Amino acid sequence: MAEEKIARIAREIYENVGGTQNVKKLIHCMTRVRMTIIDDSKVNLAGLKAIDGVMGVVEDETLQVVIGPGTVNKVAQAMVDTVGVRLGEAFPNAEGQSIDDLMAKTKSEAKEKYNKPSKFKAVLNTISKIFVPLIPAFVGAGLIGGLASVLGNLVTAGTLDAATWTQFITVLKIIQSGIFSYLAIYVGINSAQEFGATPALGGVIGAVSLLTGMNPELPLKNIFNGSALSAGQGGIIGVIFAVWLLSILEKQLRIFIPDSIDIIVTPTIGLLVIWFAEIFAIMPIAGVISSSLVGAINFILQVGGGVSGFVLGVLFLPMVMFGLHQILTPIHLEMIAKTGSTQLLPILAMAGAGQVGAAIALWLRLRKDKEFVELVKGALPVGILGIGEPLIYGITLPLGRPFITACIGGGIGGAIIGSLGQAGAIAIGPSGLALLPLIANGKWWVYLLGLLGAYVGGFIATYLFGIPKDAKEKADNYGKSVQMETLQPTLRVVTTPEFSSSVISSPLDGNVKELSSIEDEVFSSGMLGKGVAIEPTNGEIVSPVNGVVSTVFPTKHAIGLTSDEGLEILIHIGMDTVALNGEGFESFVKQNDRVRKGDLLVRADFEKIKAAGLSTITPVVITNSDTYREIIITHGATISKGQEIFTVKA
CATH class of the missing domain: 3.30.1360.60 (Glucose permease domain IIB)
Incomplete structure (x- = not known):
């Protein structure tokens, strides 16, 4: 109702x-x-x-x-x-059209507007929605995994005693693997929710890509070249694509499958069909691409020097996204077996460092967007330790352009290592700073220079060329339209005790005037209820009652209270001060806070309000005045905080 x-x-x-x-x-x-x-x-x-x-x-x-x-x-x-x-936002004008025509037109224009500049941006937005809910888990498990990697590398390097630390490191890795080893399942569930498929089925589709039920001695074959499929082949992007297909299939099946058997037939057919597509199309295609890239990578390695370092540094993250990085594992192992270290791993690690530099640039350029900055703060420490998923999927990839400039930063770091050479890792481990203990032959300084180069390269490329225009506009205008934000109503039950009269004290120091004396007709006419206007002499506004804060307007220029007796009180600090967008106001309470009479609510800079050409006159109104038999108001006197200003008779 x-x-x-x-x-x-x-x-x-x-x-x-x-x-x-x-x-x-x-x-x-x-x-x-x-x-x-x-x-x-x-x-x-x-x-x-x-x-x-x-x-x-x-x-x-x-x-x-x-x-x-x-x-x-x-x-x-x-x-x-x-x-x-x-x-x-400006309304579209359509003089002479019917309301229905206007609505259809404007909704279409809005949809078209938000889809610009391309469908690719819509895809990135979808990816963001899938991964943003996972960021807290990425950050927590990532930091734990980063610590495990650092300790593990120190054990491998002989710095720490294996007998003492191995079990502890194992426990940390188990915690880390809870999300990173089974990321495909989480992505499948979130993708299903985003596309309108059944979340549990989306999780199963993600699990299928892990091939957990496959006998290693009898592996499934790539139908294109006969090679064995490997777990995760097709990558996270493959899982998202498969779940998207599932969502389409489910919707089509439910058109003609009766409700009585829908729960049996739809999931069964859905899983079988999508399983077939995933195992015999999505994963094999990724496998063919992987096989083709092996030759390309070998060629790049043969070219050597800074050119190969740059190319590998740029391309590694796109390979990770599509699950193609697994083809590099046998190359790493072969290098370690023949030379004692893999010189490929330090170069590829630069890709994550480029993401770190890009994130720092985004932090600085978009620093006014407080919500975005909080995301960056959470993802950066993990990225520095070599866990790149939070930065990729939560920060750079959803914005599009920063992902590319971050890859360029990775290429710069790779070029530095490729040019200096001889920086190899003695074992396969994480990237970032955590890889330092595994760098062979005392060449850690080469790897560190590469990291710094990737940080700086990713930062400069992103700072100059990687900031999307819409993200910058959003950040620059963050909070400026805060007066238009939707306020959530307070959901609570107020029990109104029986009382004969209740006293409300003044919320501020000043001179009391009749409400009818102020220029704003909404208050002066009594539309909102009976009350007074106070010309303040200082900027502290305190609670006039014992009760609950029912509303704090985002610009902090107005606050609503509900007393323990059920009186609803509005304190509006100044006239038209909503235009200040919160400047000059400091709030000390939030919605649903419990307050006592005299508690500080807001501190206002009345000099700033006056300098803006606005009135400081502050109406104090009982908005449910009609509920009470009589409201006696003190008029025409100087008043101090805490002194009686209303007496309400029930």
Whole structure:
């Protein structure tokens, strides 16, 4: 019923302002929907005021429809959803079209807009959605795995005693393998959720790629060249593609399979068909590509020097994505057997170092995007230790361009090692700093120079050429439209005790004025309830009651409280201060916090507010005034925080 009410109010507002085609854009603040109207003559003010749920209307530079805290955010969101734009974005104008035609057109335009510049970007976005939920596990298990690698390499190098450390290292590796060894299963589940397939079946498809039921003595054959298939052949990308096929097949099967047998028939057919495609097409094709690359890699190694180092450093991460890196294992082992070390591994390790440099550049260029920065902070330490999945799948690949510039950084590091030469690893191990103890013949400094070169190369390439325009715009505007964010309603049950009267104290120091004396009609007319206006003398705003913080507006310029007696109080700091986007306000509480009378809620810089040409007058309103028999207000005096300002009689 609540959703029906929101949809009704949104629809009726449009009906009374001349339709969506008469609105340029729409935002909301703590109490009202603000619309920029194209033709004022088409607005039916009487009709707007008559809408059930609308508390009043204010005509200003924008048309302001007062709905009240807690509901306004939902109505505003419903209104922009109707035309397929976001809060604050320009509405498409379609004078003369019907509402239905306009909606269809704008939704189509929005869809087309978000798909630009290409479908490739949509693919990257899908990959991001699949891997972002795995990032916490990547980071935790990655750090543990990095520690295990460092300790293991020190044991291999003879620095640590094997008898003392081996069991501890084994336990750490078991924890690490919980996600990295079975990553295909997690990816299969998440891919199924993204594509609309059954998650459990997606997990099975991922597990199929691991070939866990195959007898090593009787392996499955590549139908193209007869070679044995190996676990993971086809890579994570192959799993995603197979699950995508599963989602299509499931949807088609459910068109004609009766519901009574759907749970039996659909998963059985789905798994059989996709298993066939995965085992006899996806994995073999990857195997053919792998076999072809062996010759190419051998040729590159023969060329030698910085050229081979650059090419291998650039290409290694794309090979990992497609599961093609496994072809390199026998090459590593052959090199170690013949020369005592593999000079290929240190070069390939540069690919991960390029990702580290790219991530640091992204951190600096997009530092205003706090959410993105938190992702980078979590992924960087793991990447430095040689676990690259969080950086690849959570940071660079979803953005597209940074993945390429990171690969270039890896190529630069590879070129450095290839040019200096003689930096080999005595065993197959991780990349990153963790590989240092395994570098043979005291050539660790060559490997370290390569790492630094890859860091710097990935950083410079990304900083100059790898920042996507939309990501930069998002970061530069992070928080600037915060006043348009949707507020989540407080979900709680308030038990209102019986009381004869309740006292509310002043939340700030200042001079008390009548609410009717301020210029904002929404407050002065009493639309939102009875209250007072305070001209503040200092910037500390405290709680006037014992109760709960019901709402903190994102810009911190307004706060809602519900007292233990059920009184709903709105404190609006200054007039039109939503335009400051939070500048000059410091909040000390958040939604649902328990507060006592006198607790500090917000500290406001009133000098900054005045410098912006805005009024500091602060309305304090009881928004559910109609619930109570009488509200006695103290007028016309100087008041201090904590002194009585209202007496409410129930």
